[in-house]
Amino acid sequence: MDLILTESGPIHWALGGAVISLVTLTLLFVGNRRLGVSTGFENMCSLVVDAPYFNRESLIAGNAWRLPLLSGLVLGGVISAVMSGGWETTWALGRFDAEIGWGPAGKVVWMFVGGIFIGFGTRLGGGCTSGHGIFGLSNFEIPSLITTVSFMLGGIVTTQLLYRVILAG
Numbered sequence: 001m002d003l004i005l006t007e008s009g010p011i012h013w014a015l016g017g018a019v020i021s022l023v024t025l026t027l028l029f030v031g032n033r034r035l036g037v038s039t040g041f042e043n044m045c046s047l048v049v050d051a052p053y054f055n056r057e058s059l060i061a062g063n064a065w066r067l068p069l070l071s072g073l074v075l076g077g078v079i080s081a082v083m084s085g086g087w088e089t090t091w092a093l094g095r096f097d098a099e100i101g102w103g104p105a106g107k108v109v110w111m112f113v114g115g116i117f118i119g120f121g122t123r124l125g126g127g128c129t130s131g132h133g134i135f136g137l138s139n140f141e142i143p144s145l146i147t148t149v150s151f152m153l154g155g156i157v158t159t160q161l162l163y164r165v166i167l168a169g
Contacts, residue, residue, distance in 0.1 A: 024135055031065060036131025038122040040070040099167045125150065 027033040039059070043066045046054040081087045091104055102110065122128045125147045127136070133151065136144020 020134060021138075024138060027065075028135075033062075033065060034131065035135040036127050037070065037073070038119075038128035038131060040066050041119070043067055044070070095163075095167065121151075121154075 024035045027035050039062065042054060042059055043063050046059055046063065078087075091107060093107060096107075096110075100106070125132065126143070127147070129148070129151050132141075132144040132147040137148060
């Protein structure tokens with residue numbers, strides 16, 4: 001199976017899983033830290049927003065390791081795109097364009113509203129899919145199991161509604 005935008009082959013899933021587990025174990029055993037990306041957004045906000053919520057000690061203390069982790073995620077994506085020859089911006093959204101076709105402004109609104117839902121759900125669930133699904137489940141945390149099952153069910157229901165009901169035609 002080729003990747004959608006670059007038609008290059010993906011990295012084997014086992015290699016990706018091994019790298020994720022190495023990062024998770026390194027964070028846990030070397031730094032006594034939890035893997036999670038959603039708090040990184042708060043860390044970035046703490047750099048520019050002078051509000052008490054973003055200046056709490058528990059958040060600021062994570063800047064030293066979480067900001068480099070987030071930078072590495074972005075850099076890894078850039079390196080992957082460059083190496084696959086797929087470095088190109090696009091507004092193409094596949095079936096969304098074919099069925100809805102809102103144009104660039106509509107796509108920005110769609111993504112912005114989706115981002116608000118994701119951010120709200122992340123805070124409501126007490127973390128993101130990487131924090132709960134990777135780190136929490138690997139530590140046998142029941143709240144992470146419940147949250148991960150909720151993420152998955154929400155994605156399945158949304159996909160089924162979108163493709164089988166709303167876009168069925």
